[in-house]
Amino acid sequence: QVQLVESGGGLVQAGGSLRLSCAASRLTFSRYTMGWFRQAPGKEREFVAAVSWNGGDTYYADSVKGRFTIARDNSRNTAYLQMNSLKPEDTAVYYCAADRSKQRLSPIRADYEYWGQGTQVTVSS
Secondary structure, three states, rough: OOOOEEEEEEEEEOOOEEEEEEEEEOOOOHHHHEEEEEEEEOOOOOOEEEOOOOOOOOOOOOOOOOOOOEEEEOOOEEEEEEEOOOHHHEEEEEEEEOOOOOOOOOHHHOOOOOOOOOEEEEOOO
């Protein structure tokens, strides 16, 4: 059974940084586009960023562009989300997800086959 396990969440002050990791197992990691989504209390789960199968292409939501960086290490079956200049509105549960298609960087939740359980990020003002 495919597993995606997020880590690295926590409590940070506004302006601070965190790096999230997503460790994948039981899938051929390099065949998947990897994405990060987030869900704040009372809100829909929203797209944050995606990275292509080889790390060569990335795509970001406007709200995080210039502050967040998505990356991957296929030798470690791990995807990352470096979050800088964090704001209170970044507070959410962050989820990583895997999309079987190598041809797209999708912001659509339904395009992702596998999901992690999420990690909480809280940014205090």
